Amino acid sequence: MTRRPAILVVDDEPRSVEVIARVLEEEFDVFTAPGAEEARRILEHEWIQVIFCDQRMPKTSGVALLTEVRERWPDILRIIVTGYTEPDDMISAINEAGIYQFITKPWHPDQLLLAARNAAHLFHLQREHERLSLEMRLSLPAAEARIAARRAEVAQSFHFDALVRAPGSPLSEACLKAAQVATFDVPVLVAGETGTGKELLARAIHYSSLRSEKPFFAVNCGAIPDELLESELFGHKKGSFTGAHVTRIGLLDQADGGTILLDEIGDVSPAFQVKLLRFLQEGEIRPVGSNEAKRVNVRVIAATHRDLHGEVGRGRFREDLYYRLCAMVLTLPPLRERRADIPVLAQSLLDALAAQHGKKARGFTEEALACMQAYDWPGNVRELQNEVTRMLVLARAELLSADLLSPHVVRDAAAATRADRDVAAAIAVPDTGPLKDRVERMEATILMETLVRCRWNKSRAAEELGLSRVGLRAKLDRYGIARGGAFAKSH
Known part of the structure; x- marks a missing residue:
């Protein structure tokens, strides 16, 4: 059974004490005291939540007693019951005793009961607030430790080691340069064919930089029309164009303090190149439909499968924008130039896919690996991942064989092998x-x-x-x- 709130009534007039107690005892446990001395004894032995105290008492006034209660039992809600309402007395009671409420005589029973209920409820809220605050203080270090551990886990998963490669791989040179530039807050251009891992490298740069605890966003500039791309990056105000039913915060604003990857930057239109150049020069964004500019601090990493320098020469990409983006250029080699990486990369993909789909697989046969190493992989790692997925789905044994590869992969690999043998024989x-x-x-x-x-x-x-x-x-x-x-x- 839940214990009822306890109230102490202090008054030197027995009749007044009796009437107040009768009003309150239906909902509360009521203790009574004829003066300050008896009130102190009760407070030392009982868990009192609210005190009703008469102001005019012999020896000790109500304000004096409640001032002492405030110092020794500060959580108790203190109520003065008085027939005297001089302003000076009221101000003194508030300042010295921290009085919760004044009840003037003659009082109505409903008024007394309502004051008791509100005071008891407030006492409960105060204690609950203290409990939650204590829990928060105790749990905060653990929560911070969990967040830090999770952040470290994410950073590790996007570290340069996440770009799987064999010892002596051509990819290692690009990773080494990326690690060197990561801690320098300069723009980076990552070049390479589609599917070579440009976004993975950009994430590794971010999580190895001083911005690692801030957001990272990636946006494919070539897949979004200019109007939507401007809204995506800069944001827009509600009603700024048809369909803008709510205000949108752009990715550049959300990434403030962090990093943004502008993927396929070579595909943006000349008109949008101008808007992007203005942001890079001024460090300010202006949402669509807004007249106010906002300064943001964002590191920009751009990526492209095009020869961006050649595009500048052909007049299809702004030269000033190109030099704003490429303080450092990192080029990722295609998979056909990383053939020694294919076995370890394929095994890494197989392990991840097998865990994802809940299917056992140990590895590949020598014939399958030979075919995969002989094939040129025009789609690079993305195509290899698709091929490994196909092999895993079709496999009936834990060792994946060459007959599970797509016909065109086997055919092209065989043709390349024959050509090598013909030249060697010659x-x-x-x-x-x-x-x-x-x-x-x-x-x-x-x-x-x-x-x-x-x-x-x-x-x-x-x-x-x-x-x-x-x-x-x-x-x-x-x-x-x-x-x-x-x-x-x-x-």
């Missing part, structure tokens, strides 16, 4: 002939074998052979070695 070292010819044939064979092993990555082949790219190119031209071609020069 430069095989003869058993007879002049030493000079045989040495040149041997050199050509070593060049060809290295290129095939490096999947025609000329930079890696040159490094392995101890040659410069220019030196390697000169030897390939000398011997007529080309991918898909033949050994043209006879010796």
Whole structure:
């Protein structure tokens, strides 16, 4: 059974105490005291929530007693019952005793009961507020720790290590440069074919920067018409155009203090390039339909699959905007130049997809990996992910085989493998002939074998052979070695 609120009535007139107690006892536990001394004894032993106290009493006045109560039991709600309403007395009672309410004589029973209910309810609210405040103070460090742990988890998931690659991958050079530029608050242009991981690199830059605790937003500029793109980035006021039923806060405003990725920046129109240039120059945004500009602090990372410098030369992209965006240019290599990365990347994708779809899968057969490494992947990592998804869905065993690949992947991979074999056969070292010819044939064979092993990555082949790219190119031209071609020069 829930305990009722307790009220103490202090008055030196027994009749007055009896009447007040009778009014209150139906809803409250009522304690009575004829004076200050008995009131103190009750307060020390009982959990009192509200005091009704007469002002004019012998020895100790009501204000004096309630001032003492305020100091020793500050939570108790204090009510003065008096027939004297001189302004000076009331002001003194409020300042010294912190009186909750005055009830003047003669009082009405409903007035007395309402004051008691309100005071008891306020006492309950105060205690509940104190409890919640204490819980908040106790739980805040734990909540902050959870938030910090979650933030660290997110940052780690978007770190440069999230761009899966094998040791010595060409992608590592781009990641190294990105890590160096991350802590410098300068605009970055990320170039690369579609599906090479430009957004992943941009996120890694953000979460490795001093802005990591602020928002990151990505918007595909090439997929949105100018009018909607302006509203998306800058926001708009309600009623500024047809369909603008509510005010919208733009992404640049939401990203204040953080980073925004303008993906496919090379696809925006010349008209919108002007608006974007104004923002980059002034650091201010003006929502559509508004006359007020707002200053925001946003780091801009742009990404494109186009040759943006070439677009400037052809007059399709503003030169001043280009230089505003590319304090640092990072180029991501396509998957066909990262063939050594394909096994580890495919396995990483398979592990994630298997967990997502709840299907067991251990890996790929050697034949499947050979086909995937021989294929050129025009759609890059995105196409590889789609292919791994297809293989996982169709698989009946935990080891995924080459027959699960799309027919065009197997066909193109086989064609590339045959071309390598044809060129290799054409430069095989003869058993007879002049030493000079045989040495040149041997050199050509070593060049060809290295290129095939490096999947025609000329930079890696040159490094392995101890040659410069220019030196390697000169030897390939000398011997007529080309991918898909033949050994043209006879010796």
